[in-house]
Amino acid sequence: xxxxxxxxxxxxxxxxxxxxxxxxxxxxxxxxxxxxxxxxxxxxxxxxxxxxxxxxxxxxxxxxxxxxxxxxxxxxxxxxxxxxxxxxxxxxxxxxxxxxxxxxxxxxxxxxxxxxxxxxxxxxxxxxxxxxxxxxxxxxxxxxxxxxxxxxxxxxxxxxxxxxxxxxxxxxxxxxxxxxxxxxxxxxxxxxxxxxxxxxxxxxxxxxxxxxxxxxxxxxxxxxxxxxxxxxxxxxxxxxxxxxxxxxxxxxxxxxxxxxxxxxxxxxxxxxxxxxxxxxxxxxxxxxxxxxxxxxxxxxxxxxxxxxxxxxxxxxxxxxxxxxxxxxxxxxxxxxxxxxxxxxxxxxxxx
Numbered sequence: 554x555x556x557x558x559x560x561x562x563x564x565x566x567x568x569x570x571x572x573x574x575x576x577x578x579x580x581x582x583x584x585x586x587x588x589x590x591x592x593x594x595x596x597x598x599x600x601x602x603x604x605x606x607x608x609x610x611x612x613x614x615x616x617x618x619x620x621x622x623x624x625x626x627x628x629x630x631x632x633x634x635x636x637x638x639x640x641x642x643x644x645x646x647x648x649x650x651x652x653x654x655x656x657x658x659x660x661x662x663x664x665x666x667x668x669x670x671x672x673x674x675x676x677x678x679x680x681x682x683x684x685x686x687x688x689x690x691x692x693x694x695x696x697x698x699x700x701x702x703x704x705x706x707x708x709x710x711x712x713x714x715x716x717x718x719x720x721x722x723x724x725x726x727x728x729x730x731x732x733x734x735x736x737x738x739x740x741x742x743x744x745x746x747x748x749x750x751x752x753x754x755x756x757x758x759x760x761x762x763x764x765x766x767x768x769x770x771x772x773x774x775x776x777x778x779x780x781x782x783x784x785x786x787x788x789x790x791x792x793x794x795x796x797x798x799x800x801x802x803x804x805x806x807x808x809x810x811x812x813x814x815x816x817x818x819x820x821x822x823x824x825x826x827x828x829x830x831x832x833x834x835x836x837x838x839x840x841x842x843x844x845x846x847x848x849x850x851x852x853x854x855x856x857x858x859x860x861x862x863x864x865x866x867x868x869x870x871x872x873x874x875x876x877x878x879x880x881x882x883x884x885x886x887x888x889x890x891x892x893x894x895x896x897x898x899x900x901x902x903x904x
Contacts, residue, residue, distance in 0.1 A: 636871035641878065644871040648693040655695075659687045693857060697879065700842060700853035703770060704887075707777025708838045712831060714778070715785035719827075720819065722786070723793020740783040744776050744841040748849055751775045769851035776845045781838035785830035792826025793819060828895035835891055839884045854880060 618638050628635040636644075666685060673681035691699070722729040755772050800818055809817065820827075846855025858876050861869040 630870065632865060632870045633867055636874060640871045641875045644868060645875045645879075647868075648872065648875065652692040652694045655689055655692045659689060662687050662689075691852060693876070696852065696854050696857045697883070699770075700846065700855070701883070703773045703846075703851075703853060704777055704835075704838050704842045706770075706774040707842065708781060708831075708835050710774065710778040711782035711834055711838065712785060715782040715830070715834070716789055716827060719786045719789025719830075720793050720815070720823075722790040723796075723823070724819070729790060729794070736783060736786065739779075740787075742780075744780045744845050745848060747776050747779050748772070748845055751779070752849065769849065772849060773842060773845050773851045773853065777838040777842050780841040781834040784833035784837060785827065788826045788830025788833070789823060792823035795826075796822045824899045825895075828891065828899065832888060832891045832895070835887050836884060839880075839887060843880060 622637045622639070625635040625637040666683070670682045670684070673679070718732065722732060752772050755768055755775065759766075759768050759771065796819060800822065801814070803818075842853065843855040843858070845851065846853040847859045848855075850856055850859065854876060858873050861872045861876070
């Protein structure tokens with residue numbers, strides 16, 4: 554049993570006391586101070602527990618919305634006054650209503666087509682049976698899903714390229730010295746510079762007759778890949794190079810093969826760095842995608858913003874601002890997803 558020295562005998566030796574005894578003495582000493590002091594109010598307890606996680610963020614958002622509502626009407630543009638939060642929210646509701654109407658129109662189109670085909674089959678006129686795809690214009694929600702699919706493909710390709718190269722650079726100083734100048738040169742290149750090169754290469758490579766993937770989709774995904782792979786590559790290389798040398802020496806003593814050493818030693822130790830790079834790459838890829846879609850007029854949120862800008866109606870500015878808010882929320886959500894995935898994969902490792 555653990556002891557503390559609480560008192561002394563007459564001869565000067567320390568008298569051991571149990572923790573329970575010490576706790577009781579401390580409680581007796583502290584009791585008058587507690588009864589004499591002021592009690593903690595429920596509001597103070599709530600602020601101490603939830604102040605930084607809930608109250609402060611909510612107050613900050615409300616303050617921002619208030620400033621936006623006050624200052625927006627004072628800014629005049631070619632399309633009228635800058636819309637406030639209420640006008641932007643109204644356009645969000647309108648865009649959702651347009652999506653619902655488009656889904657109903659699509660359902661009616663397929664129902665009518667099925668009825669016509671059934672009549673043709675009943676009349677024995679099989680040549681009149683036609684199966685057409687609905688070709689209505691994409692709605693705002695359709696553009697969101699298109700952008701998410703594009704960034705997923707580009708980010709996946711970037712990860713497949715960056716992680717192996719980063720591992721090789723971290724394990725081999727010679728390989729790291731060879732590719733480091735290329736990384737430093739390619740990393741700051743803008744997506745607007747990559748876009749015409751990728752467009753010409755893909756146009757010359759992919760056939761225009763019934764391709765497996767649409768050209769615009771592949772072009773946007775490759776631009777995302779070229780601009781977003783560098784954070785993952787650099788962080789993977791740094792994480793691999795910083796592995797404790799003693800850990801690698803243990804692998805040599807155990808005579809682990811190259812693949813076993815990579816799987817059991819290198820990857821677990823460098824996972825936090827890899828996921829940090831992947832989070833950065835995903836954020837970069839999402840920003841790059843919007844710019845690439847705007848410039849190349851490829852389907853997605855970037856094209857929606859550009860089309861509304863070209864439209865120039867009284868509602869266009871509010872729709873553009875609503876798209877900006879949605880883009881920000883999606884970027885935040887993607888980062889949270891990566892954080893959750895990192896915690897899931899690395900739960901047995903220190904992050």
